[in-house]
Amino acid sequence: MxxxxxxxxxxxxxxxxxxxxxxxxxxxxxxxxxxxxxxxxxxxxxxxxxxxxxxxxxxxxxxxxxxxxxxxxxxxxxxxxxxxxxxxDLTGIAVLGTVRAGQPVFSEQNIIGMLPMPQQKAVKEYFALQVKGDSMAGAGIDEGDLVLIHRQSHVDFDGQIVCALVNGEETTLKVFHKASDGNIRLVAANPSYPDLLLESSSNLVIQGVYAGVYKFPPSRPGQKL
Missing domain, CATH: 1.10.260.40 (lambda repressor-like DNA-binding domains)
Incomplete structure (x- = not known):
């Protein structure tokens, strides 16, 4: 909006x-x-x-x-x-682009826009992330979608979709799995992408968990994006 x-x-x-x-x-x-x-x-x-x-x-x-x-x-x-x-009756939550290492997640340079939300929602507890790539297509999350993320530093259950910083690199959106030996596996919802295996949670920073997805309507002929 x-x-x-x-x-x-x-x-x-x-x-x-x-x-x-x-x-x-x-x-x-x-x-x-x-x-x-x-x-x-x-x-x-x-x-x-x-x-x-x-x-x-x-x-x-x-x-x-x-x-x-x-x-x-x-x-x-x-x-x-x-x-x-x-x-x-609307307010906005921050839409983040690619979040790189060394930058605070919610720093101004990462904000590419605002997503309107009803004021009744606790908007400070959420941010939105613009999806790049098709690694989560199997979960109905496609390139260009805006994913709504609830800010939290923990995972609620095994198999939850999380937004996480891995090995100090860029933020990724993946399915979280933790084995009994403590090893962590981040799985894409697309078989074309390999799992990310982490031997220690010290290499993983949970930035939030998946709360929903916003899909843009198809563009009309001649419409500029």
């Missing part, structure tokens, strides 16, 4: 031939704040959307998901309130 809003902000800004700094000056914001809005890294409130609408000469509904082009007619108050109610 926030990524789509950000893309529309950027498009409208460029149509006005404004730099990020120029738009920020109109709104009393820094260029960095505008950059974060455009990349979907920061949740934008309805008040700032209304100010953007005025500064960029676009109807406020133009910036909300599901509205492709600004409409000439003014939306009804009930329609706008409905969109605002839905918008205000």
């Amino acid at each position: 926030f990524v789509e809003i950000g893309a529309k902000i950027k498009k409208a800004r460029e149509e006005k031939f404004l730099s990020q700094a120029g738009l920020g000056a109109k709104l009393g914001l820094t260029a960095t704040a505008i950059n974060y809005y455009e990349k979907g890294k920061r949740k934008i409130g309805i008040d700032d959307l209304l100010r953007l609408s005025e500064a960029l000469a676009k109807p406020v509904l133009y910036f909300l998901p599901g509205v492709d082009e600004p409409k000439k007619d003014t939306p009804s108050k009930n329609t706008l309130n409905k969109h605002v109610e839905i918008f205000n």
Whole structure:
């Protein structure tokens, strides 16, 4: 949601031939704040959307998901309130790209966007990870999916899907198995990939456990991703 809003902000800004700094000056914001809005890294409130609408000469509904082009007619108050109610009931959780060794997992450079979630959920207990590759395809987790991860440092049961840092390398998503002798085996849900065998848990850092998957709808012809 926030990524789509950000893309529309950027498009409208460029149509006005404004730099990020120029738009920020109109709104009393820094260029960095505008950059974060455009990349979907920061949740934008309805008040700032209304100010953007005025500064960029676009109807406020133009910036909300599901509205492709600004409409000439003014939306009804009930329609706008409905969109605002839905918008205000959402917050965002961090979407992480590849997490490399030597970086804190939740450092800013690892965050590639935000995933909207209802405010009722304890969002601080979750993060999302963008899937790279097809090693978990057998579990219904495909490349490009966003996997919802519950932050915790332990495994609840044998056979659980975990997000883990292995041997100080990049984060991986695998099925956790622990043998009676203490050896750990991380198994892909795709037979094309070999198991990862660990003789000691000291080489493994559990960053969270699988809590769900978000799949993007198929792109429409001519749609830019």
